[in-house]
Amino acid sequence: MAYADLLPGEMRRKLAQKIAESETAREQAIDVMTILQGHFGYMSDEAMLAASELLAMTPLELEELATFYNFIYRQPVGEHVIHVCDSAICWMHGHESLLDHLLSRLEIRLGETTEDGLFTVLPVCCLGYCDHAPAMLVDRRIHGELTREKIDRILTKLIEESHSLPGRK
Amino acid sequence: MPRIIIDGLEIEVPQGTKVIDAAERLGIMIPRFCYLKSLGAVGACRMCAVTFLQGPFKGVQMSCMIDVQDGMSVSTTHEEAVAFRKQVIEWLMLNHPHDCPVCDEGGQCLLQDETVSGGHGIRRYRGKKRTYRNQYLGVFIAHEMNRCIHCYRCSRFYQEYCGYRDLGVLQMADRVYFGRFEDGQLESPFSGNLVDLCPTGVYTDIPARHKVRSWDLNRSPSLCIHCSLGCNTVANARHRTVWRVEGRFNEALGSEFICDRGRFGFGHTNHPIRPRRAKEGSSFVSLKDAMKSAAEKLRHIHATFGAQAIACLGSARNSLETQTTLRSFCEGLRLPEPHFFVNPHVKKKVCGAVARLDERVAVSLNQVAHADFVLAVGTDPLNEAPMLALAMRQAQRQGASLVVLDPRPSFLPAPHVHMGVAPEALNGVLGGLVRKAMEPGERENTALRSRGFLQSLPGEPFFRAFSDEQEKVDAVLSGLKKSRNPVLVCGTEVVRESTPSLCADLALLLKEVKGRCGLFYVLPGANAFGSALLSGSGESTFLDVIQSMERGFTKALVLVESDPFVHFPHQERLREAMKKLELLVVLDHLPSLPVQTSQVFLPTSTLFEVDSTFISQEGRVQWSRAVHEGGIPMEQWTGGTHPPRVHSTVIPGRDFRACGEILKEMARIVGGKGKVFLPDPWSFLERGPSAPEAPSRGNRPADGKRLIPRESSPELFPLQEGHFTLREETEHAFELLVVEAVFGTEELSAHSPAMEKWEWEPHMWMHEQDAFELGFSQDEVIGMDLDGGTLEVKLKVCPAMARGVLVLPRHHRLQWQKFSDFSMRVPHDCMRKS
């Protein structure tokens, strides 16, 4: 368990228990990856190997799942991942110009991470908040009825929060 | 049995037959990509659409997904189905790179065929093509993902059919990718089949890559001779080079797949160090002169010292033609019977197995794959006969339980029970298990004689040794009890001499009780079966020949495509004995040790250069056709340039002949004109008690022909003293087992450049506890001071293998032959870390 040993003991214990309680280890693959992703920031190769040890799956078997899903990140992402809904209803409510606004504020293109490593913007299909369109998900928290101003407020708040953290200017 | 009408033709097929297969029986090949009979139907590619006109289904449906039912009428040419298939092929070609001119699949590409047959010729799609990054998949297979049409055959074969877990499906939607987690050698020793089953050129065979176009290849039906199973192959050659070997379907073997040893093990035939020129002493001569010289030297020894001074050694890699001719050669010249086995124990075991194999119990590989319980005794299927492991996996996938009783670590790619039983305990455990699994009622219902046999099988004592493995024992017993169609698989290398015969007895007993039971032997070598048939009835062994050489009685040794150094446990002793010979004649195509010391060397043809016959381990006679004339491969001859600048009327490096022909020619010279009568080689097969019917040359069924008697010797259950006794634990010594590995041990494939790149390091296995007690650990180099010198090898420890044994794969780069005799004991006190 060379890679799983890199995990904090508490997390490792919890994961092991979670796996032990399920019908089969595989069943927990997504949860384990989501938790490791929270720890490592994204599913790095090391995180994949740690997960494969915990789940008794080969790295390939895990990769078959990791690369399928939207919310497992196999590439580095920013501290905050923004999933912007691009489905028909949000599109009708001005998704495109809002996305342009978001991206130009962050000075990145869709799918990229800001230079300071704070934000990654990804497209996502219908989030199920069509009654609050246009909508986006920031760190799995929903924000609806978006306007440019609202986006600015969300970003400003997150930037301020991160600056107030120790070790950041 | 249901009947169906396809394109107006009616056919009756077994229940459960897919429409696509029913059509194939009528000669209608419905286009397909994902469907492969051996993998089953998944309906992914949608290419096999046909129109259902009548019956429970209507309209366009996939013919691979629907079982034939009465009243169905299907049209493969209906306009709706044709239009849909045309659409599917257009879809599949959207992203294909159209790189057929540089693609090795070109010319034998299903995608090319179906594109044409589907009527897709004009590109309408204007979008961008998707591209992928390829992976390094190892030394055998090249990866070109851009060509992929996502039929899922590869991942399904790799994971489901073979049970390996390092190649699969990544990504989703139109980015689906077939590959590994990271670059690296594919772990499956069956990976080469990806080349055959990929409908286009995603996986291509590296040794042949960019070397030759498929339509330029000579192709011929051939055989795999890298183990005893006799898988069927297609050999491909051009420019005096064998480029590629593919699998070929055989009903009895049950599949079109072969292992990577069989696919990439042909390199010896092209190898630059293959000895191609006849030699007398150290000078090259023509084959004709060499034959004459060898024959005259033999005649001289014959005349001077008598026929008894001449010994001949064939091997299990000989074709049946070679073996029968050698036998005929010896009889015609009144020489002692030829030998085919170096190890007398192996000879006894193989002969014992061959003598006991009869129609009552013998099963084919395909039948193993359909058993409901497979008990493998003293064999390591993956390493000794890889396709057997795959057949066992197929049985398991259909619900069979698999049990392996074997001292070695087990690598079977399927869930199974493995009991690490030492060779000496195999009989006892096996006998005990069978006895224990018999229901009381079954015991009483067996014939009297069988009941006596049953009583003689050991009971409890043998399980005591396995008290810590009670769960396994229970699983085996319940599996065996439930089984209605069990198969016993028995090895012949690490087992004791009596084991093959015990297995035959037990198979007969189980058949009596259950109505059915199969027996399947694994033999050492492609034609070990032939070797046993032609070994004659004499008790003499090759060990006697060596002693006779040492005493100076045997003056001449003829090595017929055989290398005694491979199997003889004491290299130095053999070398010394051979020094005393007056004449060593070697016929071979491998660069063996004796080739260098021979007085006369006669180069012979390989499998690819002459029609040959082999008998597989189940007694199946099979034929291979020459694919080319042979000669020095063009690349080597021209130094890589093309076309060749040197011209001649003879084929360079083609001065060799089939072994049998050389023997015949020599017999003619030795005997002088008209004096030697060579018996018809095939007659040796006719007269043996176990050969009721010789194969006739005019009659060569595609799936081969089984050459076994209806019933073998009537002496059932010849139990002998000592069958079930264990060695007293007085000596502190290991028994060293020299065994096969998938790669690197078998004589022919060891000379394959492709395989050499993927060979593992020589190593030796030891039980974890044994290692602990001796203070050894994983990856340490262990030195053993033996009679013939010091043997040093890297240690691997395993918790799941027999105790008291050392398992040493017979690596061709490891000189292990330092033992005084075949029992190969390694006392604990001669072992140390080095």
Added chain:
Amino acid sequence: MCPQVLFSNRKPGRIATMEEYRQSGGYKALSLVVGKWTGKDVCAEVQKANLRGRGGAGFPTGLKWLGVPQEGAYPRYIAANCDEMEPGTFKDRILVHADPHMILEGMVLSAYATGAEKGFIFVRPSYESGARILEREIQRARDAGYLGRNILGTDFSFHIVVHRSGGRYICGEATALLNALQGNRPNPIRPPPYPTVKGLWGRPTVVNNIETMANVPHILRNGAEWYQGLSRSSGSPGTKLFCVSGRVNRPGCFELPMGTTLREIIEEHAGGLPPGCQFKACLPGGASTRFLTSEHLDVAMDFESLAAIGHRMGTAAIIVFDHKTCLVEVTLNLTRFFARESCGWCTPCREGLPYLGDLLRRIEAGEGEEEFIPMIRTMCGHLWNAYCALAPGAASPVESLLTNFEDEVREHIRQRKCPCKA
């Protein structure tokens, strides 16, 4: 106000507590049934009520449950589908946030009916808050004896686990969902065998949408006849959660009798279109249904009435488009969505949808050709021969675009630009 059944405890900004649910009659069905009725009785009552699946296909729930073979293997499982990812659909989210115990009780009852001992609620990542609510309320229900070992003191036990998806549309397909739950790649598996025979780990498994589940307690408590009386239609009983989004004044989720007319839903409940906007078309049941035009605005929203005019009820998520919205662009958006969410298993879906998307993009961008129209039409037909229902669903808006708005499409091609853009 129409009778509120599923939303009887819905309050703005607040989740109904277990106590509130109980006071409204919650968990009464459980005590009525557990230990007293047989599983078969429960199935029979649900079948009598003719409850039809709310996930999109409308399969009779009782019939589905009866598909679990009597002699089928144990353990058996329940999978509650809360993965809703059909564009325009958000009823499951509202339901979880309104009254989670109704879903839990429905699941327990369905488990009782089919002999299941473990249930999974499969939740999409963007409903993380819903997943947490469910987990919290599962614990409360367990503490109260409604869930877990020996429910209500009987020997019936049932456990519920929340399973978080990694997020993909295809996971909402029942068989793909089962694959996802087991940690396999979520490719659909074409039946037979049906999940009720061979589902999770090869055992009988019932997969139902959570809205379907939520109906069950009410049916058992009030009887099939009461349930049928809720509806304005004969073939589709009960009430239905209608999601309305797009160009309307009050987008939202409304519980209305089955058979309420489309016009009433849009104009009365969703507040009609904003000033200056005229109704052009709507998708009546989510992204995988056909564009419905104003001539059919008076259709009763139930399974039969929609089928009679060539439409599908789907998830009853009504997406409204006004006269200024370019339907080619809408269709392009939908097609891209489906292409992106294809699992990649079969050719029509994996290759056909991006191809369709390419053709639509060209038309929208003014690069279209007349020949594209028959190509698209043919291709839509061929998509029906795909492995699962995703590609046929994707074909529906495209095909209806050509059927109902061919002129608009041709106008794009003729003008070499989108006529809706200035």
